Structures are given as C-alpha cells and as structure tokens.
C-alpha cells in the first residue's frame with residue numbers, strides 16, 4: 001500500500017481509537033466531526049466559486065428542531081431528530097436558495113449573512129418559544145427506542161458520527177466528480193457557456209446549495225445532541241465565518257480537508273483556549289494568513305506536496321493546482 | 330432555394346446609446362446552406378448572433394426557429410431547441426480538460442445529471458472522443474484547456490457546440506486567432522465535422538478566401554443592417570463589397 005494512502009488511514013484509525021485511550025477527547029472529536037459536516041457544505045459551494053457567510057443558519061435550524069423534538073417527546077429519538085432536523089434544513093435551504101442563487105460572489109455571501117442574522121434575532125427575540133439567548137436544553141434522546149446512559153450515548157454518538165462522516169464524505173466526493181458536480185464547478189469558470197449548453201446555472205447552484213444546507217443540517221443535529229444545549233449562537237455570523245475559516249484551513253475544495261480542518265481547528269481551539277486564552281485567536285489568525293499566503297490548498301494540499309516530494313514527483317503548477325482540489329486519495 | 334427555412338428574423342432592431350447595432354434585420358437561414366456573414370468591425374454581426382440565441386433582447390422584431398417564435402427566450406431555452414453557438418472568444422470551462430469540456434456538454438445534452446457516476450465514465454465518452462478526433466484535438470484530450478493555443482481552443486469551443494447535436498450552429502469568427510497559414514486547415518477540419526454532424530452553419534468571417542471556399546451564401550452587414558445577400562461569387566464581385574468590405578480587410 002502506498003504511503004499516500006496509508007497515512008490518512010492511520011490518522012483515521014488514530015481518531016477512532018483516541019477516545020478509548022483518552023476519554024476526554026471523545027466529545028471534542030464528535031464536535032469536530034459535526035462541524036466537519038457543515039464545513040463540507042461550505043466546500044461544496046466553494047466548488048461553484050461561491051462563499052456563504054450565513055451557513056450557520058442551517059446548522060441552527062436543525063439543532064433547534066432537535067431541541068424542540070426532545071422537548072415535545074420527553075427526550076425524543078435520535079434517528080427522528082437527525083431525519084427531521086436535516087429535512088428542516090433542506091426545506092429552509094430550498095426557501096433561501098431559490099432567492100440567493102440569483103446572486104454571485106459578494107452579493108451571494110452577504111445575502112446568506114443577512115438571512116442568518118434575521119434568523120439569529122428571531123431566536124433571541126421569541127424567547128417564550130426558543131428560550132431567547134439562554135437557548136434550550138436538548139434532552140438526551142433514545143436511540144432506536146432504547147434509552148441511553150450518558151457515557152454510552154456519547155460513545156455511540158462519536159462512532160456513529162465517524163461512520164456517518166465517512167459515508168457522507170464518499171457521497172459528496174462522488175457528487176462532485178459526477179456530471180452535475182462538474183456543472184456546479186463550471187459556475188465558477190464559465191456560467192455563460194453552461195447556459196449555452198441548455199443547463200440552468202441557477203438550478204445547478206440550487207442543487208449544490210441544497211446539498212450544502214443538508215450537510216450543515218446534519219452537522220447541527222449532531223452538535224445539538226452532543227452539547228445538550230442549543231443557543232442562538234449556533235446561527236451567529238461568527239459561526240458562519242468559522243465554517244469558512246475551517247474550509248480554507250483544511251483545503252478549499254477538498255472533501256477530506258473539511259474534516260481534517262475541523263479536527264485540527266477544534267483540537268487547537270479547545271486546548272489553545274485553555275492554555276493561551278488571550279492570544280489563541282491571534283495564533284489562528286496568523287495561521288490562516290500563512291495558509292492563504294503560502295499554502296492556498298490548505299492542510300490537505302500541504303500533505304499532497306509533502307507526499308509528492310517523498311515520492312520524488314514534480315508536478316506542473318497547473319496539475320498541482322488541480323490535484324489540490326481533490327481529496328487526499 | 331426550396332430548402333426549408335430553419336431560422337428567420339423579421340425587423341430586428343436594437344441600439345446601444347447612439348450605436349445602431351441592428352436595424353430592420355430580416356434574415357432567412359435555409360437548412361443545409363452554410364451562410365457566411367461578412368462586414369466591417371462594429372457592423373452588428375455578433376449582435377445578430379446574440380439576438381438569435383437570446384443573449385441580447387431586441388427592441389423590436391422577431392426570431393423564429395423551425396416555425397416557432399423564440400424572440401426573447403433565454404439562451405438556455407433556445408439551445409435546447411437545437412441552436413448551438415461558438416464564440417468569438419472561446420467560452421470554455423477553464424479548469425477542465427478538453428475531453429471533460431465535451432463530456433459536460435454531452436451530459437447537458439442528454440440531461441444526464443448522474444450524481445454518482447464519474448464524469449469520465451458517462452456513456453457519451455466514446456462519442457466525445459470521436460468528436461475530438463474530428464476536430465483534430467484528440468491528442469490534447471487530457472490537457473487543461475487554458476494551456477492550449479488559441480487555435481485549438483477555438484476548435485474545442487466549436488466541438489462543444491457540436492456535442493449538443495444542434496440543427497443550427499452559429500460560429501462567430503471560427504478562424505480568428507488562428508494563424509493565417511492554418512486557417513484553411515481549420516476550415517477543412519470544421520467542414521468535415523459539420524458534414525458528419527449534418528448541421529447547418531452560420532459563420533461570421535473576415536477572410537474572403539475562406540468565405541469564397543466554404544460558404545453557400547453570403548450576407549453583408551454594415552451599420553446594423555443586411556446590405557446584400559447572394560452567392561459568394563455574386564457578393565465578392567459586387568463593387569460595394571469590394572469598396573467597403575474587402576477594401577477594408579486588405
């Protein structure tokens with residue numbers, strides 16, 4: 001087996017085993033996976049050359065659905081939460097998407113931001129329904145009808161999330177490599193030609209938008225049940241920015257990068273906040289600066305370059321750039 | 330000239346500020362008869378193609394394709410009816426290879442969204458490889474199109490249009506950007522590809538040698554209006570054309 005393939009598999013195994021050695025890592029890793037799913041949503045839109053600064057909206061919609069379900073059905077059921085939460089995010093995604101896919105670039109980004117801010121203030125103001133800025137508790141749900149202990153639930157969540165992420169990453173990768181996925185990419189390079197092929201650029205982007213909203217929704221439910229509480233902060237624009245940050249950190253356009261970025265970010269954030277509370281954001285800022293200036297293909301791109309060097313391969317710049325858009329194989 | 334009318338415009342009119350880009354344009358395009366459009370820069374040739382494909386909406390007038398009114402429809406709708414277009418500046422998907430450009434076009438034609446099939450594995454692959462061979466670009470199939478020389482980019486742009494299997498193909502200066510020594514070679518390649526695809530073509534052209542050799546009919550544009558129309562022999566010998574168009578080109 002090649003080194004290029006072996007390292008990701010070893011890392012995956014390490015992530016899977018870490019909680020058995022260090023139980024404290026389990027919740028952090030689960031949160032990272034939840035965010036990774038949402039970041040993957042951002043990555044899908046990056047393929048169309050569009051950046052959304054409001055995708056925390058979809059993260060929050062499903063998280064609150066999970067909270068409402070838990071409240072209404074005395075705990076509720078995990079599978080129902082995941083399905084209905086994601087479905088709600090898809091529905092909101094369709095509503096918002098029909099509107100925002102008419103715009104591009106800064107307008108697209110800002111309109112997404114605007115919608116998420118409206119939702120944020122609704123969550124804050126309608127406190128009799130949403131609990132206002134205190135948010136809502138998310139009762140621990142049963143899983144397939146079986147009530148769970150806290151420890152068992154957390155373990156199940158972590159491994160469930162891991163399997164889910166692998167499956168979803170594979171699916172999204174296939175989507176991006178398919179004809180309709182490539183059409184999504186042409187929105188970045190030549191929308192006029194796409195229309196002159198008889199394809200609606202807006203509808204193509206809407207499909208991508210729905211995929212991204214669904215991914216954020218999936219991440220939001222996981223986050224809600226992991227943390228046991230949802231607050232309007234879920235929809236805060238800073239959260240949206242964080243998703244974009246992680247996407248670029250991991251490797252803009254890279255499916256694997258979404259998860260690598262989320263894992264690195266979440267671990268750094270958790271421990272930097274504990275040990276260097278005053279400067280950790282500065283550290284992240286410099287890190288992002290470094291990535292953008294010197295490694296625009298993110299962590300996954302850096303890994304690819306490192307492997308190229310080890311295997312003694314020298315790629316042409318164009319080939320290299322193309323490679324960086326794909327997940328580590 | 331009993332051939333069926335494919336596309337017909339009546340009284341097209343459009344102005345950009347003070348510039349008259351279309352002024353009472355009535356044109357009939359007949360099935361199987363390749364029409365060359367000639368005329369000086371700024372005469373409104375590209376504007377005519379823009380109106381026919383729905384990119385520019387005329388202030389007045391109508392466009393009919395196969396007897397169906399298509400005025401003010403979108404490029405997307407008009408494309409689906411069977412009008413394909415190649416551009417003065419090649420319109421390619423810059424981050425894709427030549428073959429991928431064609432595969433995207435063929436998938437679009439067949440409405441093959443196939444969210445879990447790799448683009449490279451779609452059933453249209455062989456057909457598109459054949460098309461690349463027809464336009465003499467098979468050897469650059471895997472190359473990114475933004476690395477290719479302008480001549481090949483133009484051919485791929487036209488191949489994308491052909492991939493849609495249109496009834497009518499509108500080409501805006503297919504040989505511009507091609508070295509003059511290669512122009513006839515390019516046109517030979519295109520003629521072969523067009524004949525195999527059995528598609529009627531309209532092409533804007535500045536090179537009168539090309540027009541003479543490859544057009545069945547010629548329309549002369551000036552100041553947004555069709556001044557003359559006829560066979561290449563008639564048109565290229567017309568004193569007005571020699572004075573206004575050919576004189577300017579030489």
Ligand SMILES: Nc1ncnc2c1ncn2[C@@H]1O[C@H](COP(=O)(O)OP(=O)(O)OP(=O)(O)O)[C@@H](O)[C@H]1O
Pocket residue numbers: 345348349350368369370371372373374375376377417
């Ligand atoms: N969208 C537009 N807005 C403003 N003016 C335009 C627009 N499109 C075309 N024009 C003007 O209309 C006139 C006709 O332009 P057009 O591109 O149709 O000319 P052309 O015959 O194709 O010329 P060339 O041989 O240089 O390609 C020009 O003066 C051009 O500047």
Ligand SMILES: [Mg+2]
Pocket residue numbers: 374375376417501
């Ligand atoms: Mg022109």
